Amino acid sequence: MFAVAVLGIAAMLLAVQLREMKNEYSLYVALGAGIIIFSYGVDKLSIVLETIEKLQGYLMIPTAYFGTLVKMVGITYLSEFASSLCRDGGQQTIATQLEMFGKLSILAVSTPVILALFETIESLLS
Secondary structure, three states, rough: OHHHHHHHHHHHHHHHHHHHHHHHHHHHHHHHHHHHHHHHHHHHHHHHHHHHHHHHHOOOOOOHHHHHHHHHHHOOOOOHHHHHHHHHHHHHHHHHHHHHHHHHHHHHHHHHHHHHHHHHHHHHHH
């Protein structure tokens, strides 16, 4: 975490300095730093996936539900990352559209789980 924090702070300071000379260079620095930091986060994802697999073994919940959960988290992080980069580049409209698409994607991915929940509730009430 320390290395990522130092990278982020250094990139921010460099971007601020470059913004005064050429604004587009500042955006490139922010984009590069964002991609590097995102790749560090993806490396840590394997730890999270292993933990989720262990939880699945303890709870005896179908694999599809945990797969859906992982997809939802991935969509959330990716849409947030992309929209933040667009906001940094001054493209508010594109950032908002990316966030909206991310929310709709999460809704689409979670639909089978919601249906299974309602089926379970219906069977309990019958």
